[in-house]
Amino acid sequence: MKFFLAALISTMLTVFQSQKGMYNRSGTLEEVYHDSLVTRSSFGMRLRKVPARLNKIMAPVFIRESPGNESTVVRLPDGTIKIFYINTPGTGNKMMSISSLDNGLSWGEPEKEFDLPGISYHANSTIVDERGNLHCVFHVFGKGQNGYRGRQLNLWYCHTINGNNWSKPREIFSGYVGSIRGFIELKNKRLLLVFAKAVPAAVKKPETNETDYGWNEIISMYSDDKGMTWKKSLNSIKIPIESSRKTRYGGIEPVVAQLKNGKIWMLIRTNKGYLYQSFSADGGIRWQQGHPTKFISSDSPATLLRLSDGRLLIFWCSEQRWDDPDSYAAGGRNVLHSAVSNDEGKTWKGFREVLTSPSLTVNIRGDHGTAYPSATETATGKVILVSGQGEAGSVVIFDPSWLGKNTACDQFSNGLVQWTLFGADTLTQLVTMPENKSEALLLRKSADHKDMNTEAVWNFPMTKQGKLELQLVVNPGNEGICFALTDHFSISADRNASEEAPLHFILQPNAFGSKALPMKVEIYWNMHEKRALLFVNGKLKEEKSFHPTHFGFNYLRAGINGAQDDVAGYFIKSLSMESKNYSLLKYCIR
DSSP: OHHHHHHHHHHHHHHHEETTEEBOTTSOBSSOOOOHHHHSOOOSGGGSOOOSSGGGOOSOEEEEEOSSTTOEEEEOTTSOEEEEEEOTTTTOOEEEEEEESSTTSSOOOOEEEEEOSSOOOSOEEEEEOTTSOEEEEEEEEEEEEEEETTEEEEEEEEEBSTTSSBOOOEEEEOSBBOOOOEEEEOTTSOEEEEEEEEOGGGSSOOOTTSOOOTTEEEEEEEESSTTSSOEEOSSOBOOOOOTTSSOOOOSEEEEEEEOTTSOEEEEEEOSSSEEEEEEESSSSSSOOOOEEEEEEOOSOOOEEEEOTTSOEEEEEOOBOOSSOTTSGGGTOOSEEEEEEESSTTSSOEEEEEEEEOSOSOSOOSSSOBSOOOEEEEOTTSOEEEEEOBGGGOEEEEEOGGGGGOOEEEEOSTTOSTTEEOTTOOTTOEEEEETTTTEEEEEEEEOGGGTTSOOEEEEEEEEESEEEEEEEEEEOTTOOOEEEEEESSBOOTTOTTHHHHSSEEEEEOGGGTOSSOOEEEEEEEEETTTTEEEEEETTEEEEEEEOOOOSSOEEEEEEEEOSSSOEEEEEEEEEEEEEEOOOOOTTOOOO
16 A cells, blocks of 8 residues: 555656646646647557558558548559549649559559549549449539539549550539549449539528528439440439538538449438438439438548448548537548448448547648548458548558457557547646556646546447446546547537537546545446446446437547546546446346
């Protein structure tokens, strides 16, 4: 006990005192103190080390920066991985590519694929057909009345011949077309392209008693002769939008996958907080009316990837902002998620972070963040993902089996690779515990953040029934602890996210006593029973009923309770999660 108290005192001195600066009780500085943002380790999956051998990669690892915004990645028949992009920023007049001959670990120099017939926006969509030929669709800027306020982004198409030279590009659609996300070859060899196009008459917001569908509608085009001729779908899809939001795009940037029953499944970007979907039973000639899925999403596009073993992967930004619904992308694009289905989308596992933004800055002008994914499977069964805009543009590799795991744990030996701290208090940081030199996450709240529930955010496999266990050390003077469990991402600085979470526990200061002793916290939940239990040091402290979510829980938010500063805080030394059928009905607090 004497050793523990001595170690604890040493820890507190290390935490409260730095570079001859010390906090007084109000949380202000009495002397010069170096901002922890300058000296601390950063956070997120980008910190994860890349194994020397490809077969050792499981969780997502950052390989390199993306060569351009809204790039497309494909695998050629010989196993070569290619990323296609347009030379922007710059002249925007060439289709470029980089290639990897070792399944994505290393990449060659940029090469020109072909010259564009004009100046292009950076979006493109490139696929490989069953014969090994490439098919590419891209934009070219123009002027005309078919677009958006006199501006057009016309669609152009070209393909390789016998896997070699590119055909001469030709225009296949005149109008204003958004980012091109949905381009596939069907089982019957049909080329199917889905996209949103501007409706000039809908640019102006409708009267208050009319449904607002935004200024885009979704159509498809298809070719049954390898791109020689193209036909349009017989109907379009319009999605009602939230007119109160800053943007009025409507349903845009659709993606598609063909299911094993032959139907085409479309996912649609909206500003309504969820991805929408539509189906076609005739290869894209006709489409059902769009309706919401259960996938929580910011105003960002998704993508779908069919693996060689039949599994289906989805990538999207499962993100919301509760304190600012009108934030960038109506929720943000700080984190990109992925989930896997073994039954054609009926059930999903994972909901894991596969890309995080590198920036600590919450508010950045212009397009940014982790959105606009494109993915392919390597010959070795790994997944290569290219996604992100601006500084977040990245090439990532991971093993899709990682998405199917039912457990997760963290002892901080690899830093904060599993955590995000976007906008968190600068006093919350990774520290070294002096008694055993192990790493721990110290959560504190400074005076200038006292009106926020500043939190650290941890992602784990989505589950409807599970257990979360945390090993803590609570410091004397701690002002309280809060834990929230939810089913989507919100940044640390979102002051309303925990209060809006389905499950929210608060441990008041009087629960800890006056001594800093280790504490074990266990949280059990069961969506079917709509119950959750909180244990502290083996004793049942609280039971709660809650409204179940569709998929389960996959996020922990750990923070400081109350609208006051807390320079003492608490340490998270380790935590673990497991998905298991825990029946909670036998427990009850009398």
